[in-house]
Amino acid sequence: MNKTLSLLACALLVATASGAATAQKGPAATKKLYCWNENGRKVCGDALPAHAVDSARTEINAKSGLATARVDRALTAEERAATAAQTQAARQVALAAQAAALRDRAMAESYATEADLRRAFAERIAVMDETVKASRLGVEGRRQSLVSLLSRAGENELASKPVPKAMADNIRGQHDQLLHQQALLGQQQLQREAIDEAQAAALVRYHALKKPASTAGS
Structure with missing residues (x-):
């Protein structure tokens, strides 16, 4: 029997079905009822109509008359x-964390001492300092x-x-070149600062990774 019932009729249907189930055994004992909201009104039925398939419902x-499942x-x-999108973002975060862990492990294995790590950063710093110096000279000469x-x-x-x-054309060209070189110098200075920040963060991670080994050896 397929029909939609009001909340009161649903309660009566549950009671009737429960009484019938105690009097006989068989498929009726596993029969399910469904309750869902329709136009702001809660309705129940012994079958789920097609228009309610996508609605939240209680089975x-x-x-027993007890709820067995709640479907969103x-x-x-x-x-x-x-x-x-949220799932993809969470996956990207997890992959980034995994990659960071691998980099940290590789760093701990690559540098035997803190001095080795500092020397590696010192080489990068020296190269960038020379680059910034050359750009400053270029900006000054262009000015x-x-x-x-x-x-x-x-x-x-x-x-x-x-x-x-x-x-006049030369002045415009020189001015454009000066602006370009100034922007390039600004980017290089930011990169130089980023190296300092990366070194500080790397030292913190390095100490954290090396500490367990030194503690175990003591």
Whole structure:
């Protein structure tokens, strides 16, 4: 029998089914009832209609009248996409943590002492310091060239002479190059600071990884 019942009818159906189950044995003893919300009203039935398949519902044992399962509603396409994105993000975090653990282990195995680790960073620092120094010299040289060109253009204007097109184009080109070199220098300085931060973090991890070994040996 397939029909949707009100909450009161559901209670009566559960009681009737329970009484019938005590009088006979067989498939009726395992029959299930379903309760779900429909248009703000809780309804129950001995079968789940097609339009309620995706709704949240409670499944009830017809014999005992007790809830045996609670099924959440089906997710919307947006919710499935959000869940998939969260799962992927959690997976990426887990992979990053695993990769960090592998790097730490490799670091502990690669450097026998803290001095070895510091020497490795010192080499990177020296290279970056030379790069920053060269960029600073380049910026200063480009600035002086631009100042010289601007001075000459200013003299022409003070003398009521036009600024030659070649000079104006050269000034614009020098200015663009100066801005480019300044931006590059800024990036290099940030990289230099990042090396210091990486060294500090590496030393902390190195001490944490080496401590158990030294404790065990003592």
